[in-house]
Amino acid sequence: MKKSPVMKTPKGFFFSVTEAAIKKPGRKDFALIFSEVEASVAGTFTTNAVKAAPVQLCAQKIKAGWGQAIVVNSGNANACTGRQGMTDAKNMVAKVSGHLGISTSLTYICSTGVIGTPMPMQRIIPAIGPLAGGLGNSSFDGVAKAIMTTDTFPKIASRTVRIGGKQGVIAGICKGAGMIAPNMATMLCFILTDIAVEKKTLQAALRSSVKKSFNRITIDGDMSTNDTALMMANGILGNEPLTKNSAEFSSFQEALDDLAYELSRLIVKDGEGATKLVEVIVKNAWNEEDAEKAALAIANSSLVKTAIYGNDANWGRIMAAAGYSRARFDPEKTDIFFNKVRVVRKGVMNNKDKEATEEIKGKELKITVDMHAGKASAKVLTCDLTEDYIRINAEYRT
Amino acid sequence: MKKSPVMKTPKGFFFSVTEAAIKKPGRKDFALIFSEVEASVAGTFTTNAVKAAPVQLCAQKIKAGWGQAIVVNSGNANACTGRQGMTDAKNMVAKVSGHLGISTSLTYICSTGVIGTPMPMQRIIPAIGPLAGGLGNSSFDGVAKAIMTTDTFPKIASRTVRIGGKQGVIAGICKGAGMIAPNMATMLCFILTDIAVEKKTLQAALRSSVKKSFNRITIDGDMSTNDTALMMANGILGNEPLTKNSAEFSSFQEALDDLAYELSRLIVKDGEGATKLVEVIVKNAWNEEDAEKAALAIANSSLVKTAIYGNDANWGRIMAAAGYSRARFDPEKTDIFFNKVRVVRKGVMNNKDKEATEEIKGKELKITVDMHAGKASAKVLTCDLTEDYIRINAEYRT
Numbered sequence A, B: 001m002k003k004s005p006v007m008k009t010p011k012g013f014f015f016s017v018t019e020a021a022i023k024k025p026g027r028k029d030f031a032l033i034f035s036e037v038e039a040s041v042a043g044t045f046t047t048n049a050v051k052a053a054p055v056q057l058c059a060q061k062i063k064a065g066w067g068q069a070i071v072v073n074s075g076n077a078n079a080c081t082g083r084q085g086m087t088d089a090k091n092m093v094a095k096v097s098g099h100l101g102i103s104t105s106l107t108y109i110c111s112t113g114v115i116g117t118p119m120p121m122q123r124i125i126p127a128i129g130p131l132a133g134g135l136g137n138s139s140f141d142g143v144a145k146a147i148m149t150t151d152t153f154p155k156i157a158s159r160t161v162r163i164g165g166k167q168g169v170i171a172g173i174c175k176g177a178g179m180i181a182p183n184m185a186t187m188l189c190f191i192l193t194d195i196a197v198e199k200k201t202l203q204a205a206l207r208s209s210v211k212k213s214f215n216r217i218t219i220d221g222d223m224s225t226n227d228t229a230l231m232m233a234n235g236i237l238g239n240e241p242l243t244k245n246s247a248e249f250s251s252f253q254e255a256l257d258d259l260a261y262e263l264s265r266l267i268v269k270d271g272e273g274a275t276k277l278v279e280v281i282v283k284n285a286w287n288e289e290d291a292e293k294a295a296l297a298i299a300n301s302s303l304v305k306t307a308i309y310g311n312d313a314n315w316g317r318i319m320a321a322a323g324y325s326r327a328r329f330d331p332e333k334t335d336i337f338f339n340k341v342r343v344v345r346k347g348v349m350n351n352k353d354k355e356a357t358e359e360i361k362g363k364e365l366k367i368t369v370d371m372h373a374g375k376a377s378a379k380v381l382t383c384d385l386t387e388d389y390i391r392i393n394a395e396y397r398t
Helices: A053-061 A082-100 A121-133 A140-146 A199-211 A249-269 A288-300 A302-309 A315-324 A353-360 A387-395 B053-061 B082-100 B121-133 B140-146 B199-211 B249-269 B288-300 B302-309 B315-324 B353-360 B387-395
Strands: A013-018 A030-045 A066-073 A107-111 A155-163 A166-175 A188-193 A228-233 A277-285 A335-338 A341-345 A364-370 A376-383 B013-018 B030-045 B066-073 B107-111 B155-163 B166-175 B188-193 B228-233 B277-285 B335-338 B341-345 B364-370 B376-383
Touching: A013 A121, A013 A140, A030 A053, A030 A121, A030 A140, A030 A188, A030 A199, A053 A082, A053 A107, A053 A228, A066 A082, A066 A188, A066 A228, A082 A107, A082 A121, A107 A228, A140 A155, A140 A166, A155 A249, A166 A249, A188 A249, A199 A228, A199 A249, A249 A277, A249 A376, A277 A288, A288 A302, A288 A315, A288 A364, A288 A376, A302 A315, A302 B387, A315 A335, A315 A341, A315 A364, A335 A353, A341 A353, A387 B302, A387 B387, B013 B121, B013 B140, B030 B053, B030 B121, B030 B140, B030 B188, B030 B199, B053 B082, B053 B107, B053 B228, B066 B082, B066 B188, B066 B228, B082 B107, B082 B121, B107 B228, B140 B155, B140 B166, B155 B249, B166 B249, B188 B249, B199 B228, B199 B249, B249 B277, B249 B376, B277 B288, B288 B302, B288 B315, B288 B364, B288 B376, B302 B315, B315 B335, B315 B341, B315 B364, B335 B353, B341 B353
Parallel strands: A066 A107, A188 A228, A277 A364, B066 B107, B188 B228, B277 B364
Antiparallel strands: A013 A030, A030 A066, A030 A228, A155 A166, A166 A188, A277 A376, A335 A341, A335 A364, B013 B030, B030 B066, B030 B228, B155 B166, B166 B188, B277 B376, B335 B341, B335 B364
16 A cells, blocks of 8 residues: 555546535535446445435445446535425435436445535536536545535545555545544545455445544544545556455555545544644554543543643543543543553542643644553544634534 | 411421531431320331441331330431440431430431431430420421522422311421432421321322432432431321221322422422423323433433423433433334423424523423323422532532
């Protein structure tokens, strides 16, 4: 696997963006991804009981494991929109498929934006012709811009992997989940590759990557009504389709893991109002579930996050969050580090608060909790909690 | 049960407060509650795996169900202080008991404040003599003031109940849990009564009241390392000790429920940085557990809380929070109200956002989610999330 210095786009994919003035005019808010051939498609979706219409639709389509197009809009999530929402989503899929001349079963749909407002179909429908007709007018980067909501920068990354002597490309874009840790603003991620991958293998590979990336930047990775990660593998590279038994599968998985982690990191870095990126590592936990529970509780604690914002090495809040996480551990055996500074030794303070405060002042911080209980570990990314988060979210809809 | 216009204190209890300069000088931070006779004692404690030394000690003592004194300090939580913390707590109990001339088993201890800093015993020990000697120098209200941390006002309430032709008094004080909803600042509550109550009955009555009051103002009611509710019934009224079979038990329980609810409401009202009190009611849920899960998820959602702060009737965030709560319900049957304004009818918007926005502008708001799934309901109190919360918690320790 190679991280290329310039962004690469896999072969055989085309892009289009246009303005449909879905929430308001003045920006490209409607995008299309198209593969010149049918592709294997994998997907993971929110487990929220309230699923947006597009999510319900994609979850049905994904069962076949094939696809060729993804249509996506920002400005409106088409969630909590009842039967009309489902009718609208199906209508968008039908119109896009008609223009592209493909079966509706091959067109996937995603929406992000405000919940509970009907889709402005009177503006969307007329934009579909120009959108489909404009394929090639934009880039993957252009799509990354079109799907932004409160994101402050587009999120895009790529990797190359050698498969059968040829260079395959995996590229991905995503949009942020607002305040990452405790809540439900939508995360969308699209990953494209020209490497041929057998569809069940693709689904397993994506699920595995998402588990250690996007699912470790939120409470449980699937809070929103719209969260979706879709991956298309169109096989234009011409390799024998990868299966778990392929010699090159592990490098493929490794590249995908790495790509997904980089994208998820960009989301946290762009957390609403965030000034710091914080990596919470719980190590030597009883098992991985305990490690993950504790790391998520710490990463989601408003008190921990505000303390970090205030440059306060308030490790008591970290210990208490681990304590209520239901992870099994003995506080009196536990060490806590801010970067390399051990602030807690065996559950009590280590008189290093001054040194720790200096560490917190940086733009990036690593909090390590060593439970000395077992051998499992988990890593969760989060950010600090600031006044700007409140301002952004108190004003988001109005 | 009667809510008296003036605060009443049950007979046979004495109070003392003094300054021990535990965190810093300049305020009375050390308090003592004493019953002239041995009393039945009940208690509920944090279920956090990280329990402060005083909590561990009280949890042991409560098994006997008897007590006569409660010593309490603010400024230091004596949590994450290891063996020294336990030694210090026991030492405080021993010194207080010695001055009062009672068995150490009858003295309970509570602490609240910063986590992880050793107790300043050099200042605490000399203050114990004056504290015990000063019994009668203060009131229950004085103790309420002494236990405040980031609270902006003391919290105190009382009820009277007629038992056997005589008027019994139940009075309670508490201190706030910082930001109520998502976290772990300490909640302390002390309830005193002169009504005689059999000790097992007292424990069951307290647990029942706490379940519907203090446990419904936080994620699960027991997040902090120090949360404690203690209740003493000294029987000075002279009634036959109440049991569950007593004719007057139900009025006693009702008064206690009502008192605990009022105290918990005061805590939310004083939530850090809060400008609004919000009651989240989930009704017609499948069962009580589902109702509680959904109500807590909504009440704890940072996005819901910031929207309320911003006077935005963003009901989509409420629906999404219910959706990720794991409560069983059908979004397409669900109605949502802001006070009496129905913003959502059968899962979709009801074009009442403007009217709802007017409702939100008040100081108190009632959000009702009607699931039309069953007959159970739950009520959770919360507050809005503001920039001031961030400021208070970013600066709390420094």
